Amino acid sequence: MNQYNEEHFRLRPSVSFVPLPKEGHYQFFLSDIRQSFTMAFADTTYVTILSNLDGSLAFRQLKERYSLSGQQMAGLERLLQILIKQCVVEDIRVVASREKDSFRRVKNFIASYVPYHDVEAAWGRIADSHAVVIGAGGVGSWVVSLLAQIGVRAFTLLDDDVVKPHNLNRSLFTKADVGSLKTLALTKQISSRREGNYSVTSITEKLERPERLVALLRGRRRSQAVLVNCADFPSVSHTSAIINEAAFVLGLPYIIAGGYNMHLSLVGPTIIPGKTPCFRCIAHAMDTLKVAEIEGAERIVKEHRNLGNLAPLAAISASFVANEYLKLVLGLPNLKPTMIGKRGEFNFITKKLVLEEYEMWNECPFCCRGGAK
Known part of the structure; x- marks a missing residue:
């Protein structure tokens, strides 16, 4: 069973996903901290998924939505592991849980430096x-x-x-x-x-x-x-x-x-x-x-x-x-x-x-x- 089955992933609002002149290469730009990194994609299906990743679908639903093979699903899981570590992708449900938090902007700042699932622990060290x-x-x-x-x-x-x-x-x-x-x-x-x-x-x-x-x-x-x-x-x-x-x-x-x-x-x-x-x-x-x-x-x-x-x-x-x-x-x-x-x-x-x-x-x-x- 995939570890991300029920997660509703999206690109963080501060992240831009931009094509580069070199074919198959894309830049992830984290605008709030002015940092970026580049990835190359041989399979353009992943580019399509990331371009539309808005949290509306659970991870398991992406297979049907984009007609993904088992191998592609495994590749997508590995890709998301990288992007979560790079603070590019977050589970929209986790973000929604702090929407009314008076310190949500501070937590959003922290989310640029730690993966979304570690934000609360990092915030706790401040509080x-x-x-x-x-x-x-x-x-x-x-x-x-x-x-x-x-x-x-x-x-x-x-x-x-x-x-x-x-x-x-x-x-x-x-x-x-x-x-x-x-x-x-x-x-x-x-x-x-x-x-x-x-x-x-x-x-x-x-x-x-x-x-x-x-x-x-x-x-x-x-x-x-x-x-x-x-x-x-x-x-x-x-x-x-x-x-x-x-x-x-x-x-x-x-x-x-x-x-x-x-x-x-x-x-x-x-x-x-x-x-x-x-x-x-x-x-x-x-x-x-x-x-x-x-x-x-x-x-x-x-x-x-x-x-x-x-x-x-x-x-x-x-x-x-x-x-x-x-x-x-x-x-x-x-x-x-x-x-x-x-x-x-x-x-x-x-x-x-x-x-x-x-x-x-x-x-x-x-x-x-x-x-x-």
């Missing part, structure tokens, strides 16, 4: 993940909002600050939030979208020691937790060093969100302890590269630099974070995090993204010795 966002200000508010919109349900937010009027130009807070703790204002904001959908733990503290972060998270994290650093006081480097140490103890991946600096959106690295260059590796490489640049220069130090910023700059950095988070928790070989071993700057003026690449430091006290002692 059941745990976002630990440290810093709930200009970038942090955007990060939390974006992660909630892609389906993350469990959050731990760490920040001791309250919303002030000058925060409103670059964050997602409103005038009604002024004077409220940023963590509580964000909790209220995302909960208002889907009541009862989110579990948020608010921690009203400033990040000061790795031991404290470890103590706060042990026993609280879900199946897949990701640390996201959006804290920039006293500096991103200072808070990243703390998170780096805690991440190695906890064995958790983390994303350094970056931020904004005059006309730049800074895009931080994605780090998997023991597998990718860590913050210390990258910081060492940056310090080494900059020695020649700063030698003989006079450094001007100002306590309150008050650099210019725009909400779009914060949002761009946050968008990179949300995309990296999605890739981390999905764990797909064909959708790996982009910012592993990289640091970037998106230029508001030129619209160019410049990436710097880094490797593991062979004397790193974390990567080479399993963490600080």
Whole structure:
């Protein structure tokens, strides 16, 4: 008995099936991810079937509809196995079951990277993940909002600050939030979208020691937790060093969100302890590269630099974070995090993204010795 007898297959709506100049060759173009592949068909019957594959017939009914021999049916089964793996074909009944799902567009996005029958499991890895966002200000508010919109349900937010009027130009807070703790204002904001959908733990503290972060998270994290650093006081480097140490103890991946600096959106690295260059590796490489640049220069130090910023700059950095988070928790070989071993700057003026690449430091006290002692 054929394994697909009752499936009602169709080409996914985002897929085009296009003839090529070379006889018998056809291109499958996945428009949503801008990828394509080519297949050659000796039997044009398969071309006719694919051109009309709309889910109206069960697989077993195709034999009668197209007068297929047993050998042709076996060939069609093998062809569909390939096309399912390539995310080109789906069972219309499975798609229909999520038609009223509020996250159906996210699931359709996932369906471009995993076969239709694995979409729900992949979605579950997002929904059941745990976002630990440290810093709930200009970038942090955007990060939390974006992660909630892609389906993350469990959050731990760490920040001791309250919303002030000058925060409103670059964050997602409103005038009604002024004077409220940023963590509580964000909790209220995302909960208002889907009541009862989110579990948020608010921690009203400033990040000061790795031991404290470890103590706060042990026993609280879900199946897949990701640390996201959006804290920039006293500096991103200072808070990243703390998170780096805690991440190695906890064995958790983390994303350094970056931020904004005059006309730049800074895009931080994605780090998997023991597998990718860590913050210390990258910081060492940056310090080494900059020695020649700063030698003989006079450094001007100002306590309150008050650099210019725009909400779009914060949002761009946050968008990179949300995309990296999605890739981390999905764990797909064909959708790996982009910012592993990289640091970037998106230029508001030129619209160019410049990436710097880094490797593991062979004397790193974390990567080479399993963490600080």
